[in-house]
Amino acid sequence: MALPQAKQDATEARITALSLPEGGWADPARRDALARVRAMGLPNARDEYWKFTRPDTLVAAEAPAAATMDSGEAPLFDSRDRLKLVFVDGVFSPEESDDLSLEGVTIDRLAEAKDIHWAKDLYGVLEARAQSPVARPLAALNTAFASDGLLIHVTGKPSKPISLIYRHVSDRSDAILHHVVKVDPGAEATILENGPAAARFNKCMEVDVAEGACLHHIRAQGRDHERRAATHIFARLEKESVFKSFTLTVNGAMTRNEVVVEFTGDDAVAHVAGACMGDGDFHHDDTVFVTHDAVNCESRQVFKKVLRNGATGVFQGKILVKPDAQKTDGYQISQSLLLDGDSQFLAKPELEIYADDVACSHGSTSGAIDEDGLFYLRARGVPRGTAEDLLTIAFIAEAVQEVEDESLQEDLVERVAGWLARRRD
Amino acid sequence: MLEIKNLHVKLEEEDKQILKGVDLTVEAGKVHAIMGPNGSGKSTLSYVLSGRDGYEVTDGSATLLGEDLLDMEVEDRAAAGLFLAFQYPVEIPGVGNMTFLRTAVNAQRKARGEEEMSSAEFLKVIRARAKDLKIDAEMLKRPVNVGFSGGEKKRNEILQMAMLEPKMCILDETDSGLDVDAMKLVADGVNALRDEGRGFLVITHYQRLLDHIKPDVVHIMANGRIIKTGGPELALEVEQNGYADILEEVA
Numbered sequence: 001m002a003l004p005q006a007k008q009d010a011t012e013a014r015i016t017a018l019s020l021p022e023g024g025w026a027d028p029a030r031r032d033a034l035a036r037v038r039a040m041g042l043p044n045a046r047d048e049y050w051k052f053t054r055p056d057t058l059v060a061a062e063a064p065a066a067a068t069m070d071s072g073e074a075p076l077f078d079s080r081d082r083l084k085l086v087f088v089d090g091v092f093s094p095e096e097s098d099d100l101s102l103e104g105v106t107i108d109r110l111a112e113a114k115d116i117h118w119a120k121d122l123y124g125v126l127e128a129r130a131q132s133p134v135a136r137p138l139a140a141l142n143t144a145f146a147s148d149g150l151l152i153h154v155t156g157k158p159s160k161p162i163s164l165i166y167r168h169v170s171d172r173s174d175a176i177l178h179h180v181v182k183v184d185p186g187a188e189a190t191i192l193e194n195g196p197a198a199a200r201f202n203k204c205m206e207v208d209v210a211e212g213a214c215l216h217h218i219r220a221q222g223r224d225h226e227r228r229a230a231t232h233i234f235a236r237l238e239k240e241s242v243f244k245s246f247t248l249t250v251n252g253a254m255t256r257n258e259v260v261v262e263f264t265g266d267d268a269v270a271h272v273a274g275a276c277m278g279d280g281d282f283h284h285d286d287t288v289f290v291t292h293d294a295v296n297c298e299s300r301q302v303f304k305k306v307l308r309n310g311a312t313g314v315f316q317g318k319i320l321v322k323p324d325a326q327k328t329d330g331y332q333i334s335q336s337l338l339l340d341g342d343s344q345f346l347a348k349p350e351l352e353i354y355a356d357d358v359a360c361s362h363g364s365t366s367g368a369i370d371e372d373g374l375f376y377l378r379a380r381g382v383p384r385g386t387a388e389d390l391l392t393i394a395f396i397a398e399a400v401q402e403v404e405d406e407s408l409q410e411d412l413v414e415r416v417a418g419w420l421a422r423r424r425d
Numbered sequence: 426m427l428e429i430k431n432l433h434v435k436l437e438e439e440d441k442q443i444l445k446g447v448d449l450t451v452e453a454g455k456v457h458a459i460m461g462p463n464g465s466g467k468s469t470l471s472y473v474l475s476g477r478d479g480y481e482v483t484d485g486s487a488t489l490l491g492e493d494l495l496d497m498e499v500e501d502r503a504a505a506g507l508f509l510a511f512q513y514p515v516e517i518p519g520v521g522n523m524t525f526l527r528t529a530v531n532a533q534r535k536a537r538g539e540e541e542m543s544s545a546e547f548l549k550v551i552r553a554r555a556k557d558l559k560i561d562a563e564m565l566k567r568p569v570n571v572g573f574s575g576g577e578k579k580r581n582e583i584l585q586m587a588m589l590e591p592k593m594c595i596l597d598e599t600d601s602g603l604d605v606d607a608m609k610l611v612a613d614g615v616n617a618l619r620d621e622g623r624g625f626l627v628i629t630h631y632q633r634l635l636d637h638i639k640p641d642v643v644h645i646m647a648n649g650r651i652i653k654t655g656g657p658e659l660a661l662e663v664e665q666n667g668y669a670d671i672l673e674e675v676a
Contacts, residue, residue, distance in 0.1 A: 138655070371478070376515035379475050380585060381503035383535035386510075390528065394519025394568075 010059060011137075014042055017061040018145045018176075018304040025115045029124035036412040040137040049134055052314040053285040053348040057254055058138060058230045063200035066226035071170035075165065076194045076220050076415055080162035085150060089168060091200050092174020093147050096167075106158030107187060110149040110178060112404065119180045121371075124194040126206040126234035131259040133320075134289065139232040139258070142204040146178030146414035149204075153182050154215070155190040161190040166197035166383075168224060170309040171196035177409030179205045184325035190216040190405070196224035203231045209241040211265060217243070218408055221257075222250030223419070226283075232258045237297070246403045248286055248412055249276035250419060256285040262289075263297040263325070273302040273402035277392075277416070278311035285314035286334075292355075293326035301332040306392055314415070316351040321358050328353075330360035338366055339388075339397045389420040426624035427451040427593050432485035434466075434473050437664065443469045443650035446485065447628075448584075448651070454620040458635055460660060461646035462668045467628045468512060470646075473669065475509040476502050489593055503529075506592030510599050511581040517569040522581070525569045526588055533589060554587045558614050576607035583614035584669040595626045598635035612637030631662035634674035645671055 003011070015037065018250035043055040057064050085107070086096035092109055100107045113119060124143040130136060152162060164179075169182060175198035183189060187210070197203070209215050221229065229252065235243045249255055276284045290299045304318045306315035315334035335344035347364040369391055393416060403409045427450070434444040443466050451457045461467050468520055473480050474487055476499035487494045489505055497505065518526070531541040533665050542550075555565060558580045570578050579599055586594055596615070619625070627638055635643070635657065643659040644651045647668065652675045653659065663671070 104535070114469045370517075372515045375477055375499065376511065376517065376530070378499035379477075379503055379509055379511075380527075380529035380537065381500050382529050382590065383500045383536075384498070386528065386532060387500075390520050390525070391517070394517060397519035407568060 009042055010044065011037065011042045011314050013061040014141070020144060021111070021147060025117055025120050026110070026114065026123050029120075030144045032128070032138045033124050036131060036140040036405055037144060037276065037337035040131070040135045041141065042141065048376045049316070052285065052316070052348070053254075053256055055138075057228050058143035058200070058202070058256065063172060064228065065171045066168075066170055066224065066228065068168050069196060069224040071223050073116050073418065076410060077163060077192050080411075082161045082162070082192065083158070084163050086167065087148070087177065087197065088177075089170050089173035090148060090177055090201070090390055092150070102158050102160070102162070104154065104158035105162065106153045106155065107162070108151045110146065110151060114152055117151065118153055118182060122180050122206050122208055123183060123259065124206065125126065125179070126236055127204060127232070129233050129262065130289070134230060134256060136260070138202060138230045139204050139234075142202050142232070146176045146204065149178040149180070152191070153164055153184070154187045154213070155184050155189045161192045163192040166195035166226075168196035168198050171199055174200045176202045178203070181205065181207045181215065183207070183209045183215050186211040186212045188292040189216040190218070192218050194220040196222065196227055197229070199227070201229040201231070203228065203229070205233045207233065207235040207243065209235065209237050209243050211239040211241060211249070213238075214242040215244075216233060216404060217245040218403055219245070220248045220415070221247065221255060224316045225251045225253065227252040228254040230256045235259070235270065235397070236262045237263050237265060237268040237270055240267045241265065242269045243274070244271045244404060246273040246400065247400070248416070249274065251278065251282060252284065253281055254285065258287045259289075259294060261288075261290045261299065263292050263294045263299070263378070266295040267297065268294065269298045271302070271402050273300070273399045274300070275304045275323070275396035275399040277306040277419070278308075278313065280309040280311060281322040282307070283314075283327045284312070285316070287316040288292055289318045289321065292321045292328045293320070294325060294332065296327040297325070298329040299331070300402070301334070302402050303334040304396045304397045305336040306337055306339065306347060306395065307343035307345060310342040313345045315345075315347045315364070317348075317350070317362070318352065319360055321355050321360065323352040323354040323388070325355045326357045327360040328360065329354060330358070332362035333398075334364045335395075337392065338368055383422045387408065389417065392420060393417060427487070427489055427626065428451045429487045430485050432470075432473070433483040434469060434480050435483055437479050437548075438620050442483075443480070443649055447651055449651060450645065451624040451626055453592075453624050455641045456620045456627060456638060457642045458627045458629060458640035458660065459644045459651075460629060460632075460663055465646045466649045467646055468545045468597055471509055471595050471628060471676060474595060474609045475499065475507060495614060500532070502535065503589070503591075504517060504533045508586050508589060508591035508594045510579075510594065510596040511638050512598040512601060513581055514570050514578040516571045516573050521635070522567055522569050523551070523565045526585060527586070530588055551588060554605060555584055557617065557660065558584050558587075559610060574653065575602035578605070579607065580614070581610050583611055585670070586616065592622065593626070596629070597628050597631065599627070600629055600631060608634060609637055632660040634659045647672055649667055
């Protein structure tokens with residue numbers, strides 16, 4: 001079916017503004033992805049999947065400018081022993097990064113990887129698989145045009161987290177990054193991501209978790225106010241594997257985080273969680289799609305949003321259970337704390353189940369701060385502002401607790417507490 | 426310590442007068458009890474004094490150590506030394522009991538211009554006080570009141586009282602939902618805090634709590650007023666004859 005002319009024009013305008021990297025092993029994958037983009041067209045406001053989030057600034061040929069922000073605070077995870085890999089406006093910086101060597105993992109730059117490379121079997125492959133039943137054209141655009149990224153092959157159990165650090169330097173940076181992560185059978189690693197990446201950021205991460213392997217992913221987005229970001233995670237889980245991803249988001253004019261999980265092996269576990277806090281001109285969208293196509297797998301989606309001064313939060317979450325995916329255990333909760341009457345939370349929870357022996361549940365709520373709790377805290381002498389902060393942290397706690405490492409949980413909560421306290425000063 | 430004069434209070438949302446001229450003075454070092462039938466205004470009095478929303482003071486005054494309570498924010502009343510042990514302590518999922526208490530203790534100290542308590546000092550004190558109330562380390566770690574039994578919640582109120590060391594304590598039906606053993610434990614906790622410089626106002630339906638926390642003065646409240654004041658024997662009279670006799674007597 002031919003695309004509407006307007007959509008076709010917008011798509012071509014975006015493609016024309018980019019140049020296709022050429023001359024490497026990824027060429028065929030990039031060309032296929034470009035064909036996918038042309039066939040699907042980039043999203044516009046009429047697309048059902050973009051009903052609650054306007055894609056125009058994410059799609060525009062030119063990125064809207066976004067001021068950089070000096071938060072004046074030490075970057076998150078700074079005190080931790082980790083392998084530091086730094087990107088400045090979407091370009092890997094060897095000078096600012098650690099040596100790419102760590103026992104139990106091999107890391108290459110997408111831009112430099114040799115022709116015979118394991119990533120050839122994954123680059124754009126998981127993204128392409130995830131284009132049905134719902135199109136994700138911004139991810140295909142990413143596969144075609146990504147100019148940098150890391151290919152991370154976890155072969156053992158690295159002694160420290162692999163830490164991707166983003167730095168936003170130019171007001172007009174428009175970065176497209178694509179990471180591929182392959183975790184071998186029985187291997188286990190933690191990937192951290194934090195920092196403002198660019199004025200506009202399109203990022204994909206394809207994750208293949210092999211039998212008995214485990215990947216923890218903890219990400220922090222913010223605190224840059226004017227950022228626009230579209231990110232995708234595509235995770236494929238094989239037998240008895242574990243994938244846990246948590247995202248903390250603060251500020252940002254437009255953030256769309258999509259996570260697509262596919263269970264292909266039995267007895268696997270995937271948890272996807274997020275907490276976001278937004279104020280004023282803030283739009284945050286979590287879109288999650290979990291496909292159960294194997295027996296006895298467990299999936300959890302836990303999303304919490306704290307919104308005020310007209311901020312908007314969106315959650316679109318789906319659990320699809322295929323006919324043979326018996327004994328599926330699926331759970332989904334999305335909640336918002338609306339600190340005033342101006343903010344809004346839009347949720348579209350979906351279950352689609354074709355197997356008969358499954359346990360799936362979902363829930364979605366919006367509420368104000370608990371007045372009884374507030375009075376109780378104040379009656380003990382806790383000032384109103386501090387009491388509200390405590391209750392806000394309590395609200396996001398269920399999502400933060402999805403992070404398995406308690407010291408990382410503490411880092412995240414401490415950071416949130418600091419933000420809340422400073423907001424009052 | 427606590428001085429209430431001619432206090433008139435109505436509900437904010439509807440035209441319903443709850444307190445119709447309450448006069449009450451609690452001296453430092455004394456325990457006063459308020460008894461009265463359901464709907465007499467006992468709990469409203471405790472809420473108005475602690476600053477809960479939903480009530481409107483139409484006349485009268487309430488002062489704590491000479492300071493106008495009714496003009497203060499809820500948290501300032503607490504810092505000034507007022508403590509309300511809740512009839513229904515609130516559950517706060519996600520906030521650890523210990524974090525909550527340390528935040529409260531230090532917020533009050535800060536408000537009074539005192540030095541904050543160090544973590545080590547706080548731990549030492551809370552462990553000792555918790556032990557007296559048979560509150561174990563697990564209960565201290567759990568979110569505030571979440572999953573606590575009725576007795577545990579009330580013990581937790583007394584622990585907070587012990588940590589915050591208020592000057593004026595109001596206990597709102599602290600005996601409700603307690604079995605005899607739990608009531609004794611709570612009463613022992615309260616008695617341990619009785620002190621020359623501290624006043625207590627114990628609100629209760631039944632005389633049995635007053636067997637354990639011996640009051641100096643007993644007031645009977647009905648229809649928004651204190652209708653009779655006497656010694657501990659007044660509580661026994663209520664126990665034996667109910668409120669009907671007294672209500673008739675003053676009518």
